[in-house]
Amino acid sequence: MQNLYTTFLLFLISTSTLYAQNGQLTGQVVNAAGQPVSFASVAVKKTKAGTIANEKGEFILKNIAKGKHTILVTMVGYESASQEIEIIDGHPTEVKIRLHETTNTLQEINVVGNIGITKVKPQTIQYASKDLISQNGGTAGDILKAMPSVAMGGSPNHNRDIRFRGLGNGYTQVLINGQPIGVSGNNRETVLDLIPANQIERIEILANPTADVVSAGVNGVVNIILKKGVPATKLYETIGRASFTADHQGGYNGGLSLNGRARNLTAGANFDRLYRIVENKSTGEILKLNNAGEKTEAQNQKKNENKKFTNNSAKGFLGYNTKGWDFYTEYLYGDQTEDKSKEERTTIFDATNKFKSGKFVLSPELRKVYFHSPSARITKNLGKHEFQLAYNYNKSGENKTQNQNEYALLETNEPVLNKTPKMQKVEDRISLNTHLPGLYWLSSIVKNTTLKVGYQGFYTTRTIARTTDAYDEKSNTWKPKDEGKNNFEANESVNAMYATFQWHTEKLKTNFGYRHEIADIRTKASSQTNYSNGHYSTALPSVHVQYFLSSKTYLASSVGRRIRRPGFNDLNPYVEIKSTTEQKVGNPDLRPERAWAYEMGVFTQIKDFNIGANLFLRDIRDLIQKNITEENGIFTEKQINLRGAKTSGIELVSAAKIGGWLNVNGNYSRFWSKISSDDINNGDQLKDQFAWTAKVLADFSLPSKINAQIISNWVGPKNTVQEGEGKVHFVDIGIQKTFGKNNALFLRATDIFDNLKKHKYTNTATQVSNTYEHTQGRIFSVGASVNF
Structure with missing residues (x-):
């Protein structure tokens, strides 16, 4: 009996010791956007331990043996994920596991369209940068130009800022990781060719966002999601990626990223450098008319531009999570140096075509744009509640120096270079400082509902200083001209x-939102003694409804109020010289536009084919519109407020899988607009609106892990009473060979047929002009990327 008691006692001691060596694992399963994934399966490999995550994606695994283990997480509609963890004596271990949606899943009710590169959600389009092999080595602008309803501003083949649904850049708000950022030009547009494609995970366009998203952008929001490096899956791991691309013109793009994890701590950094050459040529004719419409003078113009861009961009981040707390901080930096040489030849003839005079102008220009953007956020998950506090700071600027040397031009089109030219030097210094605080509280107490309330702030100060010096030939010195007046x-x-309330059933999803903004705008020019003040209080309600007829068909509808505030250059009352015949002047009395946005769409999928259609309408009040006047051969552009306008359109998207080796995505969009005013603009369409876009993207899966992609892109014409542009068409091609662990070699051909030609015209009562612009295409690039 004593031996039996001794044996039993030893068993208890050994069992207690065994359990003392075991530990507990807690964690959360989230998707790529950081949102919880409900009811995912969580298992410890090579053991019987396993569980199912709750509605918040949270799970607990007890009695896990001490040591290193691999956790496997699976969920329908997502790629499985594994992560290495370590159990230590008496210490609970906490993890956050991220799942990525399966790229070929067509049955998931929230993502019904997912063929090839296009992911279609209700009134949202997503493109993943890894799928756009024809844009390897490019920028954010190169990705965006392939998206439905999009055309890019800037010279052809130089994609600076976005034109969405036919309208100018002021109608679309660009965000980076969900926040406005100081990557801006001299007005308010985001300089998209500064962001390398290597740093982008995906780009999504939200046509009519909910109330918790910034209100700016009458046409919608473009959200650029940056990569966080290659995700580490082991407890201690450092991995990275290197890439390099070079083109036959001497341009190149290289990048390096590193990402590491040590238990609950993650960190990473990347750096990219891009050098690009853009050559642009144009010819034009200007006819001056008298009151009877007869020609009084003719001008012939030839312009040559050569632009060299050098972009540097870097990012670093640090994250830590423990016991439901998630800390994340990030620092973004970028700069772009544009070295531009420009020459213009203008010959002037009288009504009988007799030579009168000519001028030859050389205008070298050096421009640098830069930005710094540190940010931090703290998120606390409380089960059915979540709280986040965030702060972003953006500091950006632009420094530009332009020299103008004007020579006489002979009838033979030869410049007179042996005489001192008229010389002028203009320097612009622009600085922008922006603070963006924010917080929200999210609660899901009642089944099938989510309430979110929050605050967003936007505080910015922008200064523009321009100095002009003219060369005085008599004294042989430079003298200030209008110093300080600009x-x-x-x-x-x-x-x-803001507040949003979401309620859903199995087939119905709704989002009711309300946002209220109080805005103050103060402007001051050097000629003013006091600030010009504007105060606006704006109510911005919204309603979004989605109804799923089946797992493959949905109807979506939304209504909301949006706003467009004037750009900074639009408010600046001073003259900006754009060319020898064009200038721009701002208007400090501009009022913001307010618009009601209406959307209605349908989407369905039949086996390996899908098709969708979307109708939209914008009812705009206090329209900001460009007005062009002409005096003494100079066109002056000025923004003014008109009574209003209506813009509308239809968007068609379709995709098909053919034979397991070909995916085809196609889209066509048509746009209309009509201005309401008491002047000549009444009944005209908006000045910056192009008529339509059409795109076809074909992806080929070839043997030996070779993929090819062809993108055909058409942008329709602009036609208004005063000005217009012709349509353009171009084709990009990419070929990629994958080897090893996601390593790749690739070839890219941009505008392979070299047909990026654009016709522009203006038409006033006293002047008619036609310009034909051509940017060199047929640019071939080769490159490679390696993961390590």
């Missing part, structure tokens, strides 16, 4: 409170 300062503050 200084301008703008201060803008926006405070927004």
